[in-house]
Amino acid sequence: MPDDPTIFRDRFAAGEALVGTFLKIAHTMPAEVIATAGFDFVVVDEEHAPFNRESTDRIILACRAYGIGALVRAPSPSADAILGVLDSGADGVLVPHVDSAAKAAEIVAAARYRGGARGFSPTTRAGRFGKAKMAEHMDDQDARATVIAMIEDASALDHLDEIMAVDGLDGVFIGRGDLTVALGAPNNQAPEVRDAVARISAAARAAGKIVCVMVNGALDTREMAALSATAFIVSSDQVMLRTAAEKTAADTRSALTN
Secondary structure: OOOOOOHHHHHHHOOOOEEEEEEOOOOHHHHHHHHOOOOOEEEEEOOOOOOOHHHHHHHHHHHHHHOOEEEEEOOOOOHHHHHHHHHOOOOEEEEOOOOOHHHHHHHHHHHOOOOOOOOOOOOOOOOHHHOOOHHHHHHHHHHHOEEEEEEOOHHHHHOHHHHHOOOOOOEEEEOHHHHHHHOOOOOOOOHHHHHHHHHHHHHHHHHOOEEEEEEOOHHHHHHHHHOOEEEEEEEEHHHHHHHHHHHHHHHHHHHHHO
16 A cells, blocks of 8 residues: 555544554554454553564564554653654654643643654655655654644543644643543543543643543443534453453353353
8 A cells, every 4th residue: 555644644633533452462463454454553552561662663564565554652742752663653642641732832842853853864764764855854744743632631631722722732631541440530531531622622622732542432422523523432352352262162152051
């Protein structure tokens, strides 16, 4: 497939309905399989799974080969975590625990050359290993890098408008799991969590930011779409493997006993 470096960000920014999943297995093959299954993007989960620079790099390469969007959930909001995956050719980053406009501005700066503070090197996959001229590489990367702030802390709820106003921030991921814990709620359908989600969605919509969220089932997907979400993360490679394995084992045992 052709490798268009701006297509994922363009689709994301246009509010196209996009479906992705988390990758937790540090190998290229799950990404390759998922790319054949109709997903629009994957999110390499460096925050909660055992990835390193090399394994992430290989998975990004596999995604580019298959033409599926490759995002990385960074382990922290640090500039070096963002730089490394963008140099490897990722389409963008999800950055955890962004609870202020200052943090949002920092992650945008880490991902951008012009007007930002991204460390420069053209001799990477993103720079076609030195083939791209300096200005070409900078323009290409600034057009490609999708920056998504994860809103998942109670403290962020007091600064939503300021966060959404940060120029260059493409969208927000509503982290309902962490918000549930932070708010002391029993589950992500508790009234205080639903209220927080609605507030985040409304602030994003007012600022023209795209909303991304992890969903569980058709009803949840429809409800989040009604709140303006357009990018949906469903399950993970681990969960899909376990679910399919459990069903296969159960079906086979049932066939032997019935």
